[in-house]
Amino acid sequence: HWQELESENRLDGETASDSESRSEFGGSSTVQTSDDTPEVLNRALSNLSSRWKNWWVRGILTLAMITFFFIIIYLGPMVLMTIVMCVQIKCFHEIITIGYNVYHSYDLPWFRTLSWYFLLCVNYFFYGETVTDYFFTLVQREEPLRILSKYHRFISFTLYLTGFCMFVLSLVKKHYRLQFYMFGWTHVTLLIVVTQSHLIIHNLFEGMIWFIVPISCVICNDIMAYMFGFFFGRTPLIKLSPKKTWEGFIGGFFSTVLFGWLLSYVMSGYRCFTCPVEFNNDTNSFTVDCEPSELFQLQEYNIPLVLQSVVGWKTVRMYPFQIHSIALSTFASLIGPFGGFFASGFKRAFKIKDFANTIPGHGGIMDRFDCQYLMATFVNVYIASFIRGPNPSKLIQQFLTLRPDQQLHIFNTLKAHLVDRGILGSLEDA
């Protein structure tokens, strides 16, 4: 089919070594992907040559995805959470399907059910932890939710254990190895896909800017590296991905840092992006309204002497968050691509061209999100280490489960500490 042949044809900016990759794919391909381009596009572009047609298909779909991204941002946190959940399920499904195809294990007893069951268990565990933290008051009000949240870990563990025992009971004499492979495959996939989608949601709750800026930096790096590679690409970067070039890598790095800087500047001005997402118990909806923290208040910075001559100003007003954005965009351009190389290596190892064929011209959802995963973990660790401290409402919640004498002890220690720091006057009854 022409589409398969053509999509193997890389665009300009590649180097000669891509012919090697083509011959590898020409061989035993595990997954046959079919043409998914909608009829409309096919007809509209039927006149152009096949190479430009592919470029147009990719371009249109890229714009469509970016527009979609903006729309769901506009629709708010709840919709974003739902989208993250759907992306997670789709990625899980794609990777598990690859596993089935690799091992021809579609007919293994129970296995499809067990994979979905484990996905459900792990999601239940993570969502339970998140819900308990962020919807604390709501949970305390409803009796069944309170019990579920109090014994949450035990319930999740029991659910997981049931799945584990079902797996052991489902082991069939001639298929032990395949079943263990699929078990391992499922767990590694869960580790990658599910934990990181929950980290994304944690980042989102911290403030939508912590969700949008990292994702946009990765997307920008993808596009910029491609553009720089297209126009200036000459030296291959890594054997795993013959399309990538050093020129594209470095050009992408600088453009992404600049882009992150500008985007943070624009976004830090709006409360709806910088405020933590909170659940308002009275209106039963999410609100993003608060006093912007220090990070999002304009400050004067002195420009180092070196740059003063270049730029011509002595001081500049920026948001402290923009400094953090440099860290985020640096990670997105330098380390994020390793996620992409990992996925490329994975595809070569299992002789597949794309994870799936959901997005015409781009492959599966996982193909688009492979670089995002490392980014989500990094942002989460970054926030936990450098930005925010522990969550006060979670601490209060833990406090309430202590014994009275422990509560009193902590209260007195805290009081002494506050008095010490002068935050609380010693005679004040607060």
Add this chain to the structure above:
Amino acid sequence: EVDLEERLCELDLRSDSDVPDVSPPTDSTPEILKRALSGLSARWKNWWIRGILTLAMISGFFLIIYLGSFMLMLLVLSIQVKCYHEIITIGYRVYHSYDLPWFRSLSWYFLLCVNYFFYGETVADYFATFVQRREQLQFLIRYHRFISFTLYLTGFCMFVLSLVKKHYRLQFYMFAWTHVTLLITVTQSHLVIQNLFEGMIWFLVPISSVICNDITAYIFGFFFGRTPLIKLSPKKTWEGFIGGFFSTVVFGFIFSYFLAQHQYFVCPVEYNSETNRFVTECEPSELFQMKKYCVPPLLQDVFGWETVNMYPFQMHSFALSTFASLIGPFGGFFASGFKRAFKIKDFADTIPGHGGIMDRFDCQYLMATFVHVYITSFIRGPNPSKLLKQLLILQPEQQLSVYKTLKSHLVEKGILQPSLRG
């Protein structure tokens, strides 16, 4: 080399019987034992070796308990490293991947990273006062997650850079194998250590229950065994399973009774910064104080008593021993299935007559996780000192608002008198 990977990939698709066996490990029974038992027939010889080694292991266990918490922690760490090594070696043999570039270094590096992460979290909690005094440790603790993540990421990038053209699939297999092994062995050994810190009784009773279940199920099966339990392990029988269950529950009950009397076993392990040692001294909590329980009328006729003095902990021991006998064996079946899947007889040959360390500990893993989840759900609340530490990190405004909330809560519950200033 291409052929090797192609052949292995094809082997993946065929059923188990086509796959060649992994070469069995060599016999490592010490010479002394061999000579001493050379007179007996092969079957009794095996029985004696197993018996002697069992007693040796149990004595070793008691000795380490006597030596204290720190030695126990070291022992748990050594067992973890050995189990990890055994499973990784199996992976190498299965995939003939001993020569893969970098892979041995990377496996050990990942083990180091994950251990660093977990020990860092534990150390920060339990050694809080020790840590506060030293500047460098403060820095390491504060940015602990970031440092661990960076270390792990370095390993990940090294893995990606080490991918070699003809060995992609093998390298990904070993990567996944390493991670699943880390998930199983390392996380659970840390849960064991956390259980230990809760009080040595939470470490001893579960482990002893699993060992007791192993031994009594074997004995019941030996004398009364008739109906096979599960195809995976033909040696196990329903009679052994049920007999083991009842004996383990009784054993757990009695053993808890004895342990609950001594502070050494019952108190949480704490680190005394002045003496630089671990101490286990405290006021025993409610769980370990004798209480009168009314015997239900049904059992009154059987026993002839109306009330009985027990420790509340003995009730919990029912839950622990029930889990050890009913669900613990699934860990053993999982390991048996694993050994059949990869055509190996034992994980290694470290212990003569028993196999590798992993063979002895396969049932323990589920138990450790269960005990940890049990403790956090039903026994203790969050760790007060950890909570305090987190409170002190908050921003001043946050601290003030938390203080107000806590105060109103305590006043409401009557724990704090509103008129007093303190």
